Amino acid sequence: MNKIKTDMQCPFCGECATRYxxxxxxxxxxxxxxxxxxxxxxxxxxxxxxxxxFGRLAYEPFIHNEEIMELNEVFR
Ligand SMILES: [Zn+2]
Numbered sequence: 692m693n694k695i696k697t698d699m700q701c702p703f704c705g706e707c708a709t710r711y712x713x714x715x716x717x718x719x720x721x722x723x724x725x726x727x728x729x730x731x732x733x734x735x736x737x738x739x740x741x742x743x744x745f746g747r748l749a750y751e752p753f754i755h756n757e758e759i760m761e762l763n764e765v766f767r
Contacts, residue, residue, distance in 0.1 A: 695746035701728060702752060710749065714738075718753040729753040 694711035697719065701707075704724040712719055712730060714737065719728045728749040733741050740746040 696740070696744050697730065697747040697749055698743075698745045699728065699749040701726065702750065709745075712747060719747075719749045727753040 692713060695714055697710045697712050699706070699708045699710045699719065699721070701721040701724060703726040704721065706721060706723040708722075710719060717730055719730050720726070721728060729751045730747045730749055731751065733739050733746055733748065738746070
């Protein structure tokens with residue numbers, strides 16, 4: 692299985708790196724601070740890559756949908 696080049700910019704510790712992930716992966720762990728990041732598609736197409744060859748962006752914290760729903764309950 693071909694791995695996808697990912698641009699990681701950790702929002703927790705600021706680490707920037709190029710990582711390689713499986714196409715089926717939806718999250719990536721920062722190797723510096725161990726926080727879990729969400730793997731976002733470059734485009735609507737999961738197989739799309741940008742002009743630098745990146746297919747995924749890891750810029751945001753990974754949050755489960757259930758946790759978001761719980762947070763919404765809290766703030767209601
Ligand atoms: Zn980090």
